[in-house]
Amino acid sequence: MSVLVVGTVAFDSIEAPAGCAERILGGSASYFALGASYFAPVRMVGVIGQDFPQDHLDLFTQRGIDIAGITREQGDTFHWRGRYHEDINQRDTIELHLNVLAGFKPKLPDSYRDAEFVFLGNIDPVIQMDVVDQIRHMKLLVCDTMDYWIRESNADLKKLLQRVEMLVLNDSEARLLSGYDNIVKAARTILRMGPKMVLIKRGEYGVLQFSDSAIFATPAYPLEEVFDPTGAGDSFAGGLMGQLARTGDLSQGGLRRAIVYGSVVASFTVEDFGVKRLIDISLPVIEERYRRFVELTDFHS
């Protein structure tokens, strides 16, 4: 089964303690698609400008990603500039140029309308909803968001949450959306907004998954070097949904294993700048680190 992602395709300029990178390939849809591409066929929906190089598009197609849903518009590509602190878990947005993203109205190719595993990357909830309306039936609808939309488009986001199966967000976003500091209370409150599952990303501390019936907690894969955390969350979601699409296993166990696969993919992403490491892996390499993850967390044997 295949995975569909709608989100940003961007140029990222990154300043981090380990170095700098200027106008490299970025965006939620890019990271998600590349992460998912090791597991299942991926279809991408997004917008680029006149300045977006063919090389980057070729990168997607080389990974077998269907880019029929990427449209090129007049103007420049979305550009984000961020600066990471010495404490790599913190970053500031230095520049944000929406450019062609400002007028983004995704129109899904007909071939995309039967998508079963759909990921709504972090964009305006109105656009996210618009995409949902264009798809005939779905097996799993997963959504990401961020503090900006929680603050500025709260009503639209809440409307969307009633249709979403799983919400993926980080802990500060969960606190903001719920109004609770305690993360368990925050998650339970968000579950009452609609989603059957809430997945809370905690960066180097791992992931918490909440549903009405259970909680799953898993640490992150410990790394000696974190060069650039950009895209960790989106490639995590890509690995997660790719694995779900590969197996079709939506049982509690299947979901938990998919979360671990997502964590494994994200652990590669942060090992180098941008998508550099993420495009340089393979399913056997992912499987090997998954086995290490099992050893890392096992206390039964």
Place this chain on the structure above:
Amino acid sequence: MSVLVVGTVAFDSIEAPAGCAERILGGSASYFALGASYFAPVRMVGVIGQDFPQDHLDLFTQRGIDIAGITREQGDTFHWRGRYHEDINQRDTIELHLNVLAGFKPKLPDSYRDAEFVFLGNIDPVIQMDVVDQIRHMKLLVCDTMDYWIRESNADLKKLLQRVEMLVLNDSEARLLSGYDNIVKAARTILRMGPKMVLIKRGEYGVLQFSDSAIFATPAYPLEEVFDPTGAGDSFAGGLMGQLARTGDLSQGGLRRAIVYGSVVASFTVEDFGVKRLIDISLPVIEERYRRFVELTDFHS
């Protein structure tokens, strides 16, 4: 097999978002001993003043704890006053009265000298070393410390670390001791100072255990309410060493399970002020939460 702990016996005054408590029973040896007492016989070494009530001593003996190593000296008992922030992971020390602790020179009763599982609670490394010298042979020597000793008694602490099997500390202490921000690098650096194992406590984010051959990562038990984190780390160590003494299993698997038992004990501690919840549990209650912990983290079935 029995467990020996040397550390503080104190009055704690606590200000937290959930409420306040004045001069309640506290101290590293108290929390450790109570936590360990559900698993194995415990022997306590510490000092109290004239103002320390018989009730508190009775509490220890009711839990089967051997208090022959607690001496009562002229003066008042060690008193700590701390204030927790809205973010319960942060606290400030408001008052610190060493009182009788200033002159503490532990002299182990003869009956203690064959102790096999020894925990050196967070006190002056010179005192910690003095205790080690009084014990004939040990199966496992575990040590805790804090930022103050890392800064002010660095040489004494490093000398002690060469004799210690396992060092238990939190992530900011690991960063301070090692000079590395990255926690994996920090742990590897500390391993080179002597301990065969380093255990890094991350509060609500769980625990990382490092040895030369492996890393073990486990999340914390998620709680809807954290009233008072005081003593979480010490009761964690108590549960850990109690379980090791109960089973005598020092294999990698045995150590990992003991870490989970420690996390379970700590999860009870923070559910109420001071030792209130910690003295109100039982081994079956601990075992029940351990099983829930297994379910919480399992992604194989």
